Amino acid sequence: MKNKVWYLLGLVILFITFSQAQEKKVIKTDQKTINYLEESSESFDQRMKWWRDDRFGMFIHWGVYAIPAGKYNGKEVKGIGEWIMKHGEIPIIEYEQYAKQFNPVKFDANEWVRILKDTGMKYLVITSKHHDGFAIWDSKVSNYDIVDFSPYGKDVLHALSKACKEQGIKFGLYHSIMDWHHPDAQAYSYLKNDPKKRTDNNEHFAKYLENYMKPQLKELIDNYNPDIIWFDGEWVEEFTHKQGQELYQYVRTLNPSILINNRVDKGRSGMQGMNKEDKKYAGDFGTPEQEILEIASALDWESCMTMNDTWGFKQSDHNWKSTKELVHNLIDVTAKGGNYLLNVGPTAEGLIPAPSVERLKQIGIWLNVNGEAIYETEKLQHNYKQGEHIFFTKQKGSHVYFTIILEKPKERLILKNLKPKDNSTIKLLGFDEPLKWEFDEEKGLKITIPKNILKTWNNNSFAWVFRVEGQEI
Numbered sequence: 186m187k188n189k190v191w192y193l194l195g196l197v198i199l200f201i202t203f204s205q206a207q208e209k210k211v212i213k214t215d216q217k218t219i220n221y222l223e224e225s226s227e228s229f230d231q232r233m234k235w236w237r238d239d240r241f242g243m244f245i246h247w248g249v250y251a252i253p254a255g256k257y258n259g260k261e262v263k264g265i266g267e268w269i270m271k272h273g274e275i276p277i278i279e280y281e282q283y284a285k286q287f288n289p290v291k292f293d294a295n296e297w298v299r300i301l302k303d304t305g306m307k308y309l310v311i312t313s314k315h316h317d318g319f320a321i322w323d324s325k326v327s328n329y330d331i332v333d334f335s336p337y338g339k340d341v342l343h344a345l346s347k348a349c350k351e352q353g354i355k356f357g358l359y360h361s362i363m364d365w366h367h368p369d370a371q372a373y374s375y376l377k378n379d380p381k382k383r384t385d386n387n388e389h390f391a392k393y394l395e396n397y398m399k400p401q402l403k404e405l406i407d408n409y410n411p412d413i414i415w416f417d418g419e420w421v422e423e424f425t426h427k428q429g430q431e432l433y434q435y436v437r438t439l440n441p442s443i444l445i446n447n448r449v450d451k452g453r454s455g456m457q458g459m460n461k462e463d464k465k466y467a468g469d470f471g472t473p474e475q476e477i478l479e480i481a482s483a484l485d486w487e488s489c490m491t492m493n494d495t496w497g498f499k500q501s502d503h504n505w506k507s508t509k510e511l512v513h514n515l516i517d518v519t520a521k522g523g524n525y526l527l528n529v530g531p532t533a534e535g536l537i538p539a540p541s542v543e544r545l546k547q548i549g550i551w552l553n554v555n556g557e558a559i560y561e562t563e564k565l566q567h568n569y570k571q572g573e574h575i576f577f578t579k580q581k582g583s584h585v586y587f588t589i590i591l592e593k594p595k596e597r598l599i600l601k602n603l604k605p606k607d608n609s610t611i612k613l614l615g616f617d618e619p620l621k622w623e624f625d626e627e628k629g630l631k632i633t634i635p636k637n638i639l640k641t642w643n644n645n646s647f648a649w650v651f652r653v654e655g656q657e658i
């Protein structure tokens with residue numbers, strides 16, 4: 186009898202072990218079968234929808250480089266602030282002393298997100314780790330981070346991701362593939378004072394990717410649930426196209442709905458930012474930097490720009506763009522079907538510089554009146570602009586068009602590519618008075634702007650938007 190019981194018990198244990206193994210195999214097989222590099226256009230469009238609709242985001246370059254803020258050994262260091270370790274040829278051991286001073290006591294995540302929201306921005310992308318290798322989150326993979334290595338001791342990304350979630354703002358992370366601090370990254374051959382390049386560089390870099398960068402990405406995705414991973418520093422020769430494709434697959438496997446820029450792979454052609462024609466390169470959107478595409482693109486793209494000349498804070502950089510220029514960039518990008526990622530470089534204390542805050546506030550006032558011409562819009566099929574100072578956008582899924590003029594108009598505005606619906610109303614956004622208009626097949630659409638409206642145009646008008654219901658001709 187006893188043997189029978191043992192025999193039955195053995196059978197039960199065998200069955201449980203076998204079914205668990207089967208289950209694991211199924212999950213494993215499942216993960217293996219989803220090849221995210223072969224995504225259907227429907228699935229891609231669904232994943233990109235919020236990003237395309239939101240249109241306008243805040244880039245934040247913030248890290249240890251805000252401490253020297255462009256100066257080293259009492260001397261100005263040329264170039265963008267976040268490259269001071271390279272441009273200043275600062276030895277790692279010395280740069281780490283800056284990290285030991287990083288104590289942004291004035292940092293307030295809710296205030297940053299409030300400023301972003303009041304600007305009319307809909308998403309944020311912040312440098313989790315820039316090329317200098319310093320992590321602004323509490324990493325368990327390394328102690329070279331804001332909690333273990335700096336006096337501040339608090340997890341900035343935790344606070345910021347929480348504030349974004351509470352205020353309905355999408356949260357993105359910029360993450361540098363190039364790493365000047367990690368010994369195996371070796372790509373810090375960018376720093377002249379490095380030991381001579383190893384011959385087995387690529388093996389070391391592959392180890393850094395697998396044993397350091399990917400584990401850090403996993404903790405970022407698991408703990409802060411970012412909506413975007415914005416890679417950068419992909420140009421280092423040690424990083425290969427194959428690794429780029431694997432990296433894309435790895436991140437999407439961790440979170441299938443995440444968006445990833447084209448700097449995850451090797452397809453980007455310079456600062457123009459779009460992938461070389463070859464479809465084989467990974468990445469969901471192109472990344473023109475400090476420039477706007479000359480013409481509209483059928484691909485998704487996001488132009489990232491600074492407000493002055495540096496991404497990371499630099500105390501001597503006062504070359505601020507005017508709000509007018511920033512608003513015109515947003516309009517230009519939108520009319521060509523792109524997104525605009527506008528940068529701020531907070532100080533070492535954790536404050537967004539006042540000139541940036543001023544401009545963001547003014548942009549917010551303009552978008553408060555004219556945002557419907559920017560958000561949830563699509564580019565026109567043919568003429569997204571007329572001349573150099575008139576742009577057009579179209580409300581998604583409707584026959585509503587927006588004519589955006591960048592300069593004070595005359596009393597008669599003539600448009601060549603729109604035919605209003607019969608008896609429809611044409612308005613200037615921000616004004617209630619319907620405008621007189623007439624349409625002639627030859628001459629096009631003529632809108633009359635009354636003098637009492639014309640005289641309200643002032644230096645803070647930046648651009649006017651006319652709402653026209655009709656069709657593109």
Ligand code: FHN
Nearest residue numbers: 265267268417418474489496
């Ligand atoms: O080297 C970086 C630079 O520091 C900055 O982060 C820009 C912004 O995207 N990207 C690289 C330069 O192309």
